[in-house]
Amino acid sequence: MTRTQLLSDKHLLGTKGLSAEELTSILDRAAYWEQYPVKVTGHLQGRFVANMFFENSTRTRFSFEVAEKRLGAEVLNFTAAVSSVQKGESIYDTVRTLESMGIDAGVIRMKPNGLLPELVQKIKVPLINAGDGNNEHPTQALLDLYTIRQTFGGFKGLHVAIIGDIQHSRVARSNLWALQTLGARVSFCAPQGMRADELGEHAPYVTIDEALSADVVMMLRVQLERHEGTLFGSAEEYRAAYGLTSERAARMAPHAIIMHPAPFNRNVEIDDELVECEKSKIFTQMSNGVPIRMAVIERALS
Structure with a gap:
Protein backbone atom coordinates (compact mmCIF):
# COMPACT_ATOMS: atom_id res chain seq x y z
CA MET A 1 0.00 0.00 0.00
CA HIS A 137 -19.61 17.86 9.04
CA PRO A 138 -18.78 14.13 9.31
CA THR A 139 -18.17 13.80 13.05
CA GLN A 140 -21.53 15.45 13.79
CA ALA A 141 -23.23 12.89 11.56
CA LEU A 142 -21.29 10.07 13.21
CA LEU A 143 -22.38 11.11 16.70
CA ASP A 144 -25.93 11.39 15.39
CA LEU A 145 -25.67 7.85 14.00
CA TYR A 146 -24.28 6.65 17.30
CA THR A 147 -27.21 8.21 19.16
CA ILE A 148 -29.74 6.66 16.78
CA ARG A 149 -28.11 3.24 17.08
CA GLN A 150 -28.15 3.50 20.89
CA THR A 151 -31.89 4.13 20.72
CA PHE A 152 -33.06 1.77 17.97
CA GLY A 153 -30.26 -0.78 17.72
CA GLY A 154 -29.80 -0.24 13.98
CA PHE A 155 -30.84 1.79 10.95
CA LYS A 156 -32.63 -0.42 8.42
CA GLY A 157 -36.26 0.58 8.04
CA LEU A 158 -35.93 3.78 10.09
CA HIS A 159 -37.29 7.05 8.75
CA VAL A 160 -35.24 10.13 9.65
CA ALA A 161 -36.77 13.53 8.87
CA ILE A 162 -34.40 16.51 8.79
CA ILE A 163 -36.22 19.81 9.24
CA GLY A 164 -34.97 23.35 8.76
CA ASP A 165 -32.36 25.25 6.78
CA ILE A 166 -31.22 22.43 4.48
CA GLN A 167 -29.62 24.88 2.05
CA HIS A 168 -26.89 25.97 4.45
CA SER A 169 -26.59 22.75 6.46
CA ARG A 170 -23.46 20.61 6.27
CA VAL A 171 -25.03 18.48 9.03
CA ALA A 172 -27.95 17.59 6.75
CA ARG A 173 -25.60 16.52 3.98
CA SER A 174 -23.34 14.35 6.13
CA ASN A 175 -26.34 12.71 7.77
CA LEU A 176 -28.00 12.08 4.41
CA TRP A 177 -25.02 10.20 2.97
CA ALA A 178 -24.30 8.19 6.12
CA LEU A 179 -27.90 7.28 6.97
CA GLN A 180 -28.68 6.11 3.46
CA THR A 181 -25.51 4.03 3.37
CA LEU A 182 -26.63 2.26 6.54
CA GLY A 183 -30.13 1.59 5.24
CA ALA A 184 -32.25 4.37 6.74
CA ARG A 185 -34.80 6.40 4.79
CA VAL A 186 -34.20 10.17 4.84
CA SER A 187 -36.61 12.97 4.05
CA PHE A 188 -36.21 16.73 4.23
CA CYS A 189 -38.65 19.38 5.36
CA ALA A 190 -37.93 23.04 4.65
CA PRO A 191 -39.57 26.18 3.30
CA GLN A 192 -38.87 26.82 -0.37
CA GLY A 193 -36.21 29.43 0.33
CA MET A 194 -34.25 27.07 2.61
CA ARG A 195 -34.15 24.03 0.31
CA ALA A 196 -31.06 22.62 -1.38
CA ASP A 197 -32.53 21.63 -4.72
CA GLU A 198 -29.55 19.44 -5.63
CA LEU A 199 -30.34 17.16 -2.70
CA GLY A 200 -33.92 16.61 -3.82
CA GLU A 201 -32.89 13.74 -6.09
CA HIS A 202 -31.44 11.90 -3.07
CA ALA A 203 -34.22 12.51 -0.52
CA PRO A 204 -37.74 13.90 -0.96
CA TYR A 205 -39.03 17.11 0.56
CA VAL A 206 -42.12 16.49 2.66
CA THR A 207 -44.59 18.60 4.64
CA ILE A 208 -44.11 19.27 8.33
CA ASP A 209 -47.00 16.91 9.11
CA GLU A 210 -45.35 14.11 7.12
CA ALA A 211 -42.02 14.77 8.84
CA LEU A 212 -43.64 14.34 12.26
CA SER A 213 -44.42 10.71 11.41
CA ALA A 214 -40.69 9.86 11.29
CA ASP A 215 -38.86 7.72 13.84
CA VAL A 216 -36.25 10.47 14.20
CA VAL A 217 -37.18 14.14 13.94
CA MET A 218 -33.93 16.03 13.49
CA MET A 219 -34.24 19.80 13.77
CA LEU A 220 -31.63 22.19 12.37
CA ARG A 221 -30.65 25.62 13.62
CA VAL A 222 -32.36 28.29 11.58
CA GLN A 223 -30.19 31.21 10.57
CA LEU A 224 -32.85 33.76 9.71
CA GLU A 225 -30.17 36.38 9.05
CA ARG A 226 -29.28 34.43 5.90
CA HIS A 227 -32.83 34.67 4.61
CA GLU A 228 -33.76 38.33 4.87
CA GLY A 229 -36.55 39.21 2.50
CA THR A 230 -37.72 35.62 2.08
CA LEU A 231 -40.93 33.96 3.22
CA PHE A 232 -40.41 34.51 6.96
CA GLY A 233 -40.02 37.98 8.35
CA SER A 234 -39.59 36.88 11.95
CA ALA A 235 -38.65 33.99 14.19
CA GLU A 236 -42.27 33.78 15.33
CA GLU A 237 -43.49 33.21 11.78
CA TYR A 238 -40.90 30.48 11.22
CA ARG A 239 -41.87 28.75 14.47
CA ALA A 240 -45.53 28.79 13.52
CA ALA A 241 -44.86 27.17 10.14
CA TYR A 242 -41.87 24.85 10.72
CA GLY A 243 -40.92 24.87 14.40
CA LEU A 244 -41.17 21.78 16.58
CA THR A 245 -43.79 23.11 18.96
CA SER A 246 -45.16 21.21 21.93
CA GLU A 247 -48.38 20.64 20.00
CA ARG A 248 -46.51 19.12 17.06
CA ALA A 249 -44.29 16.99 19.31
CA ALA A 250 -47.43 15.50 20.89
CA ARG A 251 -48.30 14.09 17.45
CA MET A 252 -45.03 12.17 17.12
CA ALA A 253 -45.04 8.38 17.53
CA PRO A 254 -44.50 7.17 21.10
CA HIS A 255 -41.12 5.61 20.18
CA ALA A 256 -39.87 8.59 18.12
CA ILE A 257 -37.00 10.80 19.24
CA ILE A 258 -36.02 14.45 18.81
CA MET A 259 -32.51 15.42 17.75
CA HIS A 260 -30.68 18.70 17.09
CA PRO A 261 -26.98 19.30 16.32
CA ALA A 262 -26.93 22.50 18.41
CA PRO A 263 -26.61 25.34 19.05
CA PHE A 264 -30.37 25.65 19.12
CA ASN A 265 -32.69 28.62 19.12
CA ARG A 266 -35.19 27.96 21.87
CA ASN A 267 -38.76 28.81 20.85
CA VAL A 268 -37.78 29.19 17.20
CA GLU A 269 -37.06 25.77 15.64
CA ILE A 270 -37.77 23.97 18.91
CA ASP A 271 -39.89 24.93 21.90
CA ASP A 272 -38.05 25.50 25.14
CA GLU A 273 -39.79 22.70 27.03
CA LEU A 274 -38.84 20.14 24.36
CA VAL A 275 -35.06 20.63 24.57
CA GLU A 276 -34.77 18.32 27.58
CA CYS A 277 -38.04 16.42 27.35
CA GLU A 278 -38.24 12.63 27.50
CA LYS A 279 -38.07 12.27 23.71
CA SER A 280 -35.11 14.61 23.33
CA LYS A 281 -31.62 13.21 22.69
CA ILE A 282 -29.96 16.61 22.26
CA PHE A 283 -27.63 16.50 25.25
CA THR A 284 -27.04 12.79 24.68
CA GLN A 285 -25.77 13.73 21.23
CA MET A 286 -23.32 16.19 22.77
Whole structure:
Protein backbone atom coordinates (compact mmCIF):
# COMPACT_ATOMS: atom_id res chain seq x y z
CA MET A 1 0.00 0.00 0.00
CA THR A 2 1.39 3.41 -0.97
CA ARG A 3 1.66 6.32 1.45
CA THR A 4 -1.11 8.13 -0.46
CA GLN A 5 -3.46 5.14 -0.10
CA LEU A 6 -2.58 4.79 3.58
CA LEU A 7 -3.32 8.47 4.25
CA SER A 8 -6.62 8.34 2.37
CA ASP A 9 -7.81 5.75 4.90
CA LYS A 10 -6.86 8.05 7.80
CA HIS A 11 -8.26 11.37 6.56
CA LEU A 12 -11.92 12.00 7.35
CA LEU A 13 -13.23 14.54 4.85
CA GLY A 14 -16.88 13.50 4.88
CA THR A 15 -19.32 10.62 5.16
CA LYS A 16 -19.98 10.60 1.43
CA GLY A 17 -18.15 7.61 0.02
CA LEU A 18 -17.61 5.87 3.36
CA SER A 19 -18.79 2.27 3.28
CA ALA A 20 -21.25 0.77 5.73
CA GLU A 21 -18.33 -1.26 7.12
CA GLU A 22 -16.23 1.86 7.73
CA LEU A 23 -19.10 3.71 9.38
CA THR A 24 -19.94 0.73 11.59
CA SER A 25 -16.29 0.30 12.55
CA ILE A 26 -16.12 3.89 13.83
CA LEU A 27 -19.38 3.47 15.76
CA ASP A 28 -18.16 0.22 17.30
CA ARG A 29 -14.87 1.79 18.36
CA ALA A 30 -16.74 4.72 19.89
CA ALA A 31 -18.75 2.22 21.94
CA TYR A 32 -15.44 0.79 23.17
CA TRP A 33 -14.24 4.22 24.28
CA GLU A 34 -17.56 5.11 25.88
CA GLN A 35 -17.22 2.07 28.15
CA TYR A 36 -13.50 2.49 28.77
CA PRO A 37 -12.94 2.39 32.56
CA VAL A 38 -10.22 5.07 32.69
CA LYS A 39 -11.05 8.65 31.79
CA VAL A 40 -7.56 9.56 30.52
CA THR A 41 -5.39 7.01 28.73
CA GLY A 42 -1.87 7.09 27.37
CA HIS A 43 -3.05 5.65 24.08
CA LEU A 44 -1.70 8.55 22.02
CA GLN A 45 0.98 9.76 24.39
CA GLY A 46 3.66 11.70 22.56
CA ARG A 47 1.42 12.46 19.56
CA PHE A 48 0.59 16.07 18.68
CA VAL A 49 -2.84 17.04 17.34
CA ALA A 50 -3.62 20.56 16.12
CA ASN A 51 -7.17 21.89 16.25
CA MET A 52 -7.21 24.40 13.40
CA PHE A 53 -10.42 26.40 13.53
CA PHE A 54 -10.63 28.99 10.78
CA GLU A 55 -14.31 29.35 11.68
CA ASN A 56 -15.66 29.90 15.18
CA SER A 57 -16.92 26.93 17.16
CA THR A 58 -17.55 26.06 20.79
CA ARG A 59 -19.04 22.56 21.03
CA THR A 60 -17.07 20.97 18.23
CA ARG A 61 -13.69 22.35 19.32
CA PHE A 62 -14.15 21.49 22.99
CA SER A 63 -15.45 18.04 22.12
CA PHE A 64 -12.38 17.34 19.99
CA GLU A 65 -10.09 18.72 22.70
CA VAL A 66 -11.65 16.52 25.39
CA ALA A 67 -11.37 13.50 23.06
CA GLU A 68 -7.70 14.23 22.30
CA LYS A 69 -6.80 14.73 25.96
CA ARG A 70 -8.64 11.57 26.99
CA LEU A 71 -6.44 9.70 24.52
CA GLY A 72 -3.32 11.27 26.03
CA ALA A 73 -2.38 13.39 23.00
CA GLU A 74 -0.66 16.78 23.19
CA VAL A 75 -3.16 19.37 21.98
CA LEU A 76 -2.46 22.57 20.05
CA ASN A 77 -5.40 24.94 19.66
CA PHE A 78 -5.34 27.37 16.78
CA THR A 79 -7.89 30.15 16.32
CA ALA A 80 -7.93 32.22 13.14
CA ALA A 81 -8.95 35.41 14.95
CA VAL A 82 -5.64 35.55 16.83
CA SER A 83 -3.39 34.15 14.11
CA SER A 84 -1.40 35.21 11.08
CA VAL A 85 -4.49 34.47 8.98
CA GLN A 86 -5.59 37.92 10.06
CA LYS A 87 -2.41 39.22 8.40
CA GLY A 88 -3.26 37.55 5.11
CA GLU A 89 -1.67 34.12 5.52
CA SER A 90 -3.54 31.45 3.56
CA ILE A 91 -5.17 28.41 5.14
CA TYR A 92 -2.73 26.21 3.26
CA ASP A 93 0.28 28.15 4.56
CA THR A 94 -0.99 27.88 8.13
CA VAL A 95 -1.61 24.13 7.91
CA ARG A 96 1.72 23.60 6.16
CA THR A 97 3.48 25.59 8.90
CA LEU A 98 1.99 23.45 11.66
CA GLU A 99 2.85 20.31 9.72
CA SER A 100 6.45 21.53 9.47
CA MET A 101 6.55 21.94 13.25
CA GLY A 102 5.79 18.24 13.69
CA ILE A 103 2.07 17.76 14.30
CA ASP A 104 0.86 14.21 13.76
CA ALA A 105 -2.74 15.07 12.75
CA GLY A 106 -4.95 18.07 12.25
CA VAL A 107 -8.61 18.80 12.95
CA ILE A 108 -9.76 21.55 10.63
CA ARG A 109 -12.85 23.74 10.37
CA MET A 110 -13.22 26.32 7.62
CA LYS A 111 -15.73 28.40 5.69
CA PRO A 112 -14.66 27.64 2.10
CA ASN A 113 -16.22 24.73 0.21
CA GLY A 114 -13.95 22.51 -1.86
CA LEU A 115 -10.64 23.51 -0.31
CA LEU A 116 -10.20 20.47 1.92
CA PRO A 117 -9.68 17.90 -0.89
CA GLU A 118 -6.98 20.17 -2.32
CA LEU A 119 -5.27 20.44 1.08
CA VAL A 120 -5.05 16.70 1.62
CA GLN A 121 -3.21 16.33 -1.67
CA LYS A 122 -0.45 18.58 -0.33
CA ILE A 123 -0.37 17.79 3.40
CA LYS A 124 1.32 14.62 4.65
CA VAL A 125 -0.49 14.29 7.99
CA PRO A 126 -4.08 13.03 8.42
CA LEU A 127 -6.76 15.72 8.43
CA ILE A 128 -10.19 15.45 10.05
CA ASN A 129 -12.98 17.67 8.78
CA ALA A 130 -14.68 19.52 11.65
CA GLY A 131 -17.01 21.31 9.23
CA ASP A 132 -16.30 22.95 5.87
CA GLY A 133 -18.69 25.55 4.53
CA ASN A 134 -22.08 24.01 3.80
CA ASN A 135 -20.41 20.85 2.48
CA GLU A 136 -19.96 18.30 5.29
CA HIS A 137 -19.61 17.86 9.04
CA PRO A 138 -18.78 14.13 9.31
CA THR A 139 -18.17 13.80 13.05
CA GLN A 140 -21.53 15.45 13.79
CA ALA A 141 -23.23 12.89 11.56
CA LEU A 142 -21.29 10.07 13.21
CA LEU A 143 -22.38 11.11 16.70
CA ASP A 144 -25.93 11.39 15.39
CA LEU A 145 -25.67 7.85 14.00
CA TYR A 146 -24.28 6.65 17.30
CA THR A 147 -27.21 8.21 19.16
CA ILE A 148 -29.74 6.66 16.78
CA ARG A 149 -28.11 3.24 17.08
CA GLN A 150 -28.15 3.50 20.89
CA THR A 151 -31.89 4.13 20.72
CA PHE A 152 -33.06 1.77 17.97
CA GLY A 153 -30.26 -0.78 17.72
CA GLY A 154 -29.80 -0.24 13.98
CA PHE A 155 -30.84 1.79 10.95
CA LYS A 156 -32.63 -0.42 8.42
CA GLY A 157 -36.26 0.58 8.04
CA LEU A 158 -35.93 3.78 10.09
CA HIS A 159 -37.29 7.05 8.75
CA VAL A 160 -35.24 10.13 9.65
CA ALA A 161 -36.77 13.53 8.87
CA ILE A 162 -34.40 16.51 8.79
CA ILE A 163 -36.22 19.81 9.24
CA GLY A 164 -34.97 23.35 8.76
CA ASP A 165 -32.36 25.25 6.78
CA ILE A 166 -31.22 22.43 4.48
CA GLN A 167 -29.62 24.88 2.05
CA HIS A 168 -26.89 25.97 4.45
CA SER A 169 -26.59 22.75 6.46
CA ARG A 170 -23.46 20.61 6.27
CA VAL A 171 -25.03 18.48 9.03
CA ALA A 172 -27.95 17.59 6.75
CA ARG A 173 -25.60 16.52 3.98
CA SER A 174 -23.34 14.35 6.13
CA ASN A 175 -26.34 12.71 7.77
CA LEU A 176 -28.00 12.08 4.41
CA TRP A 177 -25.02 10.20 2.97
CA ALA A 178 -24.30 8.19 6.12
CA LEU A 179 -27.90 7.28 6.97
CA GLN A 180 -28.68 6.11 3.46
CA THR A 181 -25.51 4.03 3.37
CA LEU A 182 -26.63 2.26 6.54
CA GLY A 183 -30.13 1.59 5.24
CA ALA A 184 -32.25 4.37 6.74
CA ARG A 185 -34.80 6.40 4.79
CA VAL A 186 -34.20 10.17 4.84
CA SER A 187 -36.61 12.97 4.05
CA PHE A 188 -36.21 16.73 4.23
CA CYS A 189 -38.65 19.38 5.36
CA ALA A 190 -37.93 23.04 4.65
CA PRO A 191 -39.57 26.18 3.30
CA GLN A 192 -38.87 26.82 -0.37
CA GLY A 193 -36.21 29.43 0.33
CA MET A 194 -34.25 27.07 2.61
CA ARG A 195 -34.15 24.03 0.31
CA ALA A 196 -31.06 22.62 -1.38
CA ASP A 197 -32.53 21.63 -4.72
CA GLU A 198 -29.55 19.44 -5.63
CA LEU A 199 -30.34 17.16 -2.70
CA GLY A 200 -33.92 16.61 -3.82
CA GLU A 201 -32.89 13.74 -6.09
CA HIS A 202 -31.44 11.90 -3.07
CA ALA A 203 -34.22 12.51 -0.52
CA PRO A 204 -37.74 13.90 -0.96
CA TYR A 205 -39.03 17.11 0.56
CA VAL A 206 -42.12 16.49 2.66
CA THR A 207 -44.59 18.60 4.64
CA ILE A 208 -44.11 19.27 8.33
CA ASP A 209 -47.00 16.91 9.11
CA GLU A 210 -45.35 14.11 7.12
CA ALA A 211 -42.02 14.77 8.84
CA LEU A 212 -43.64 14.34 12.26
CA SER A 213 -44.42 10.71 11.41
CA ALA A 214 -40.69 9.86 11.29
CA ASP A 215 -38.86 7.72 13.84
CA VAL A 216 -36.25 10.47 14.20
CA VAL A 217 -37.18 14.14 13.94
CA MET A 218 -33.93 16.03 13.49
CA MET A 219 -34.24 19.80 13.77
CA LEU A 220 -31.63 22.19 12.37
CA ARG A 221 -30.65 25.62 13.62
CA VAL A 222 -32.36 28.29 11.58
CA GLN A 223 -30.19 31.21 10.57
CA LEU A 224 -32.85 33.76 9.71
CA GLU A 225 -30.17 36.38 9.05
CA ARG A 226 -29.28 34.43 5.90
CA HIS A 227 -32.83 34.67 4.61
CA GLU A 228 -33.76 38.33 4.87
CA GLY A 229 -36.55 39.21 2.50
CA THR A 230 -37.72 35.62 2.08
CA LEU A 231 -40.93 33.96 3.22
CA PHE A 232 -40.41 34.51 6.96
CA GLY A 233 -40.02 37.98 8.35
CA SER A 234 -39.59 36.88 11.95
CA ALA A 235 -38.65 33.99 14.19
CA GLU A 236 -42.27 33.78 15.33
CA GLU A 237 -43.49 33.21 11.78
CA TYR A 238 -40.90 30.48 11.22
CA ARG A 239 -41.87 28.75 14.47
CA ALA A 240 -45.53 28.79 13.52
CA ALA A 241 -44.86 27.17 10.14
CA TYR A 242 -41.87 24.85 10.72
CA GLY A 243 -40.92 24.87 14.40
CA LEU A 244 -41.17 21.78 16.58
CA THR A 245 -43.79 23.11 18.96
CA SER A 246 -45.16 21.21 21.93
CA GLU A 247 -48.38 20.64 20.00
CA ARG A 248 -46.51 19.12 17.06
CA ALA A 249 -44.29 16.99 19.31
CA ALA A 250 -47.43 15.50 20.89
CA ARG A 251 -48.30 14.09 17.45
CA MET A 252 -45.03 12.17 17.12
CA ALA A 253 -45.04 8.38 17.53
CA PRO A 254 -44.50 7.17 21.10
CA HIS A 255 -41.12 5.61 20.18
CA ALA A 256 -39.87 8.59 18.12
CA ILE A 257 -37.00 10.80 19.24
CA ILE A 258 -36.02 14.45 18.81
CA MET A 259 -32.51 15.42 17.75
CA HIS A 260 -30.68 18.70 17.09
CA PRO A 261 -26.98 19.30 16.32
CA ALA A 262 -26.93 22.50 18.41
CA PRO A 263 -26.61 25.34 19.05
CA PHE A 264 -30.37 25.65 19.12
CA ASN A 265 -32.69 28.62 19.12
CA ARG A 266 -35.19 27.96 21.87
CA ASN A 267 -38.76 28.81 20.85
CA VAL A 268 -37.78 29.19 17.20
CA GLU A 269 -37.06 25.77 15.64
CA ILE A 270 -37.77 23.97 18.91
CA ASP A 271 -39.89 24.93 21.90
CA ASP A 272 -38.05 25.50 25.14
CA GLU A 273 -39.79 22.70 27.03
CA LEU A 274 -38.84 20.14 24.36
CA VAL A 275 -35.06 20.63 24.57
CA GLU A 276 -34.77 18.32 27.58
CA CYS A 277 -38.04 16.42 27.35
CA GLU A 278 -38.24 12.63 27.50
CA LYS A 279 -38.07 12.27 23.71
CA SER A 280 -35.11 14.61 23.33
CA LYS A 281 -31.62 13.21 22.69
CA ILE A 282 -29.96 16.61 22.26
CA PHE A 283 -27.63 16.50 25.25
CA THR A 284 -27.04 12.79 24.68
CA GLN A 285 -25.77 13.73 21.23
CA MET A 286 -23.32 16.19 22.77
CA SER A 287 -22.11 13.55 25.20
CA ASN A 288 -21.66 11.05 22.38
CA GLY A 289 -19.45 13.48 20.50
CA VAL A 290 -16.47 12.67 22.73
CA PRO A 291 -16.25 8.88 22.17
CA ILE A 292 -16.99 9.35 18.46
CA ARG A 293 -14.15 11.83 18.12
CA MET A 294 -11.87 9.59 20.14
CA ALA A 295 -12.57 6.85 17.60
CA VAL A 296 -11.93 9.17 14.66
CA ILE A 297 -8.68 10.57 16.09
CA GLU A 298 -7.46 7.06 16.91
CA ARG A 299 -8.32 6.01 13.34
CA ALA A 300 -6.20 8.89 11.99
CA LEU A 301 -3.20 8.08 14.19
CA SER A 302 -3.32 4.29 14.42
